[in-house]
Amino acid sequence: MQILKLENGSEWILKINVASAMYVRSRVLRRNGEPLDLLRITEVSNPGTPNAKMDLLSEITGDALLLVEIFYALLKSQLDKKNISEEQFYLSLTGDDIERATDALMKELIDFFPEAKKRVLRAIWDTTRTIQQRAEKMLDNLIDTPAMEAKIEKIVDGILYGNAPESSASIPENSPSVN
DSSP states (O other): OEEEEOTTSOEEEEOOOHHHHHHHHHHOBOTTSSBOOGGGTTOOBSTTSTTOBOHHHHHHHHOHHHHHHHHHHHHHHHHHHTTOOHHHHHHHOOHHHHHHHHHHHHHHHHHHSOHHHHHHHHHHHHHHHHHHHHHHHHHHHHHTSHHHHHHHHHHHHHHHHSOOOGGGTTSOTTSOOOO
16 A cells, blocks of 8 residues: 655555456556556566567556556545545646656555565566666756756747747747747
């Protein structure tokens, strides 16, 4: 069981069991139209090849809107008790909430499985999080350089004053300008 605290101060209990997984499967569709079966998170496409990947894990962690649908399905009974509609729930979420929800969902899903699968999934999720943290740090370091700041200023000046550099040439000429 995971307790998820959202930025608006609400707290939700995230619990994955067979019943909740069945409910998600009945309510949430993958982007290819198939029912989303959380318990198939461990299935690997192209096993034994360099291109092997866990499609469902990639799909869930790479699609914030899909994650929010899953999250809503898992919390539906709690939301109903508090008379919170689906729309109200979606409107209350921030990007940081979605990131926390992803982490809570993955931890809860990992805890559902038997020990052998749990160890594999935990290693995969820990590695995924480490890579994401490294990427965020690299982006932070890149953004904080004078060269990047100068490039951003040049693009913004071009947008505001009409002398856009080549890198912003994809902005249509008839776009509204601020003067």
